[in-house]
Amino acid sequence: MISKNTSKQLVGVVGAGSFGTAIANILAEKNNVLLYVRDKNKAKDVMTTRISSGQELSENIDVTTNIAEIGNRCEIIFPVVPSANFRSMIRDLAPFLKPYHILIHGTKGLDLNVPEGVKLSKENPLSRKHVRTMSEVILEETSVLRVGCLAGPNLAREIQQRQPAATVVASHFEEVIDEGQKLLKNDRFMVYGSNDLIGIEFCGVLKNIIAIGSGAVSGMGMGENTRSLLISRGMVEMIHIGNALGGNTKAFLGLAGVGDLIATCTSNLSRNFTVGYRLAQGETLDEIKSSMDEVAEGLNTIQIVKWLADSLNIRVPITETLHKVINGKMTIQEASEYFMKFPFRAEIDFM
Numbered sequence: 001m002i003s004k005n006t007s008k009q010l011v012g013v014v015g016a017g018s019f020g021t022a023i024a025n026i027l028a029e030k031n032n033v034l035l036y037v038r039d040k041n042k043a044k045d046v047m048t049t050r051i052s053s054g055q056e057l058s059e060n061i062d063v064t065t066n067i068a069e070i071g072n073r074c075e076i077i078f079p080v081v082p083s084a085n086f087r088s089m090i091r092d093l094a095p096f097l098k099p100y101h102i103l104i105h106g107t108k109g110l111d112l113n114v115p116e117g118v119k120l121s122k123e124n125p126l127s128r129k130h131v132r133t134m135s136e137v138i139l140e141e142t143s144v145l146r147v148g149c150l151a152g153p154n155l156a157r158e159i160q161q162r163q164p165a166a167t168v169v170a171s172h173f174e175e176v177i178d179e180g181q182k183l184l185k186n187d188r189f190m191v192y193g194s195n196d197l198i199g200i201e202f203c204g205v206l207k208n209i210i211a212i213g214s215g216a217v218s219g220m221g222m223g224e225n226t227r228s229l230l231i232s233r234g235m236v237e238m239i240h241i242g243n244a245l246g247g248n249t250k251a252f253l254g255l256a257g258v259g260d261l262i263a264t265c266t267s268n269l270s271r272n273f274t275v276g277y278r279l280a281q282g283e284t285l286d287e288i289k290s291s292m293d294e295v296a297e298g299l300n301t302i303q304i305v306k307w308l309a310d311s312l313n314i315r316v317p318i319t320e321t322l323h324k325v326i327n328g329k330m331t332i333q334e335a336s337e338y339f340m341k342f343p344f345r346a347e348i349d350f351m
Contacts (some may be wrong), residue, residue, distance in 0.1 A: 006263035008032045008060070011183060012074030014067070014089060016046060018053040018156035019106055020080035026184055027078070032089030035063050037069050038089075038237050055160045069098025076104070076179060078150075079134075081179070082295040083109025087137050094142045102182050104148040104169060105134045108204035109297040110304050125311035128245055131304060133201040148176040149197060151204035151256035153263030155270065156295035159189070165220030166190035168256040170200035192255055202242040207261040208272045209305060210234030213318050215276025216325075216332050230318070231265050237316050241305060244312050272298040279325065280332045302326060317342045 009031045013024040014035045024035045035052070037043035043065045046052045057063075064070070070077055071093055081089050086107055097103075111132040120126050132140065135147045148171030159165055169180030169191055177193035185191040194200050208232065217227050238261070239252045251257055264270040268277070275296045278288045285299075306323040309316045321339050324330035330338065 009076070009183075010034055010074050012070040013035065014046050014070060014077060014079040014093065015081040016042070016052045016063075017053070017080065017082075018098065018160075018338070019154065021052040021055045021057070022080075022154075022156040022159040023078055023080060023106060023150070023184075024052075024061055025055060025058050026186065026189055028060040029186055031060070033061045034060070034066055034070060034074055035061050037063055037065060040065050053156070055073065055156075067092050068096045070100070075100065076102045076183065078104050078106060079138075080106040080256050080329045083107055083111055083134065083300065084295065086134055087111055087113075087141065089139045090137055094104045094170070097144050099143050099145055101142075101144045102148070102176055102179055102214040103142075103144050103217040104146045104150060104171070104176065105138065106150040106154075107134045107297075108208060109134070109295075110205055110301060111137050111267060112304055116322065120307075126218065126307040127298075127311050131245075131308060133205070135197055135201060146173045146176050147197070148173070148180060149204070150180070151200045151260060152192075152316060153255065153259045155263055155267055157269045162188060164188045164190075166192065166255055168192045168194050168200055168254070170197045170251075170256070172197055185194065192254070194254075197250045199247030200256045201243060202245055202247040203238070203251050203256040203260060204303055205297070206238040206242060206256070206305065207234075207264055208296070208301050209319050210238065210323060211264035211270050211272035212276035212279075212296070212298045212302070212322055215270075215273035215278075216280040216322075216335070217276075218273075218338065219277035219280025220332060222336075225263070231261060234265070234318055235261060237318050240314055241309060241312075241316055241319075244314055245308070269303075271296040275299065277289060284325055299326060 011027050011031050012034050014036045024033050047063050050057045113132050114130050138147050149271050150167050152167035169177050170179050181191040213230050238253050305319050321335045325335050
C-alpha cells in the first residue's frame with residue numbers, strides 16, 4: 001500500500017498493462033503512485049496478490065477503479081492504454097482534469113477519427129485530418145495544455161528485470177520534460193528530452209510496422225543480412241511517412257527512432273515482432289490475436305498508414321506488403337519475393 005510518507009508526490013498511472021505497470025514501478029521508487037485499473041475483477045486480484053501483468057507492485061503503489069481519483073488527486077498523470085481505448089478513457093477522465101494537469105502518455109498507436117456520416121472514398125480519402133496521435137487526442141478532449149509522451153526501447157519485461165534502459169520524454173513544454181526526467185530518471189533508467197512531440201510519437205507508432213516485418217523474417221528462418229535489410233529500409237520508410245505527417249527527421253535518428261526500432265525488431269519480447277513471427281509460422285491472424293493478452297499496435301497502424309500513404313502518394317513498400325498479408329491478399333513467402341523485386345533507387349534520399 002501507499003507509503004505513509006506524505007512528503008512524496010502522488011503520481012497517477014492509467015492502465016495496468018505490462019508497460020503501464022513497469023512505469024508505475026519506476027515512478028514508485030521516488031513517489032507515491034495511484035494506478036488505475038478499469039476492470040474491477042482484475043483490480044481486486046491486483047490488490048490481493050500485488051501482482052500486475054506478471055510484475056510485483058511496489059509498496060508505494062495503490063490501486064483504484066475510480067478514474068475520478070486519478071484526476072482529483074494527481075497533478076501529473078501517465079496514461080498507458082491501447083490506442084483503441086485511449087479516446088474513450090480520456091473522455092472518462094476529462095471531467096476531472098484542469099489546465100494545471102500534466103499528462104505524459106506511453107501509448108504507441110494512432111486514433112482514427114472520421115466524423116460520423118463522413119464516407120471515405122477516392123474523392124475524399126483518409127488524410128492527416130482524420131488521424132490523431134495520442135497527444136492530439138488529449139488536447140482535443142480535455143482542458144489540459146501541458147502534454148507529453150514517452151518513447152524509446154522500453155520492453156517492459158527488461159525494465160521489470162531492472163536492466164539498464166532509457167526513454168525520451170517529448171513535449172512542447174520544457175516543464176513537462178523536466179518533470180518527466182525528475183520523476184523517471186534513476187541509476188538504471190536514463191531519460192532524454194525532445195521538443196518534437198509529433199516526431200517522437202510517430203517514431204513509436206511507425207516502428208511497430210517494421211517490427212511485424214522483422215518477426216516474419218525470423219519466422220521464415222532468414223538470417224541477419226535479411227533482417228538488417230528490412231530494418232534499414234524500414235527506417236527510411238518511417239522517415240518518409242513521418243515527415244509527411246509532421247515529424248522531423250532528427251527524431252527518427254535517436255533513441256525513440258532507431259533505438260526503439262532495433263529493440264522491437266530483434267526481440268521476441270516485442271508483441272509486434274511476435275505477430276510477424278507467428279504469421280510466418282503459418283498461424284492465422286485471428287488465432288494470433290485471440291491468444292495474445294495485450295494489443296499489438298502495429299496491426300492497426302498498418303491499416304491507417306497504408307491509407308494515409310495512398311492519399312499522400314507516398315510509396316511505403318514494407319507497409320504495403322504487410323497490408324496485403326494481414327488482409328489475406330498475399331502469403332508471407334509471396335511478400336518476401338515481392339519486396340525483393342521492389343524497384344528501390346537511392347539508398348538514402350531524405351537528407
